[in-house]
Amino acid sequence: MKKIKLTRANKSILLKSLAPYYYHERALGHNTEKSGRLILKIDSLPADKKATFSAEEIHLMRTTINQLRNEWLAKGQYTDAADDMLIKLI
Secondary structure, rough: EEEEEHHHHHHHHHHHHHHHHHHHHHHOOOOOOHHHHHHHHHHHHOOOOOEEEEEEHHHHHHHHHHHHHHHHHOOOOOOOOHHHHHHOOO
């Protein structure tokens, strides 16, 4: 378990990265319960508060944020917000 402080920007980055993963898994017919619960958990948390996440949740967040960051890099877009969130997860 790890506590992470979520700013508004970090919440937005997390939700932007988790949503495509959720819909991709759903389209493939895979179980989306864990990613769906994580999205709801993040969305319901107040900004600028610390929240506790399991190692599995951290791994999922890290993986999806890295995918979003790599997509942005491939398009030549700004990635500092995603980089900041990845650093908080490490």
